[in-house]
Amino acid sequence: MRIWTITLAAALLLATGAASAHHSFNSFWYMDRNAAIEGVVLEVKLVNPHPLMKVEVTEANGTKSIWNITGRATGSGILRAGWTADTVPVGTRVKVEGFPSRQEGAKALAAGKITKLESGDVVWFGGGGGIPQG
Helix, strand or coil: CHHHHHHHHHHHHHHHHHHHHCCCHHHHECCCCCEEEEEEEEEEECCCCCCEEEEEEECCCCCEEEEEEEECCCHHHHHHCCCCCCCCCCCCEEEEEEEEECCCCCCEEEEEEEEECCCCCEEECCCECCECCC
């Protein structure tokens, strides 16, 4: 009986810590605004708590900048939905649509829809296409 009580207490503590560690997207992203960028994928990480992507964008003045894309899904959720490193390989030209960062001047989006520009194929980084928001 004592082992069961200790196990239950430990499980509750772990669950409480994980729940409090998760954050609201509203704290970091303007969920009432939409933005889109086009560029070339430099890196994709299918990790928790959210997948990440780096996209090189050529700005209107010709300079290049790196945009940080945070998936609206969890890393686990996107993997369960079938994502692999080959879903959007490095070097792919993409259009990324999402919510802009609340941090002034940040080149960052919380993305959902990603369109591969050469093929027109659409994949989701969460929040649509059967991949829930994490």
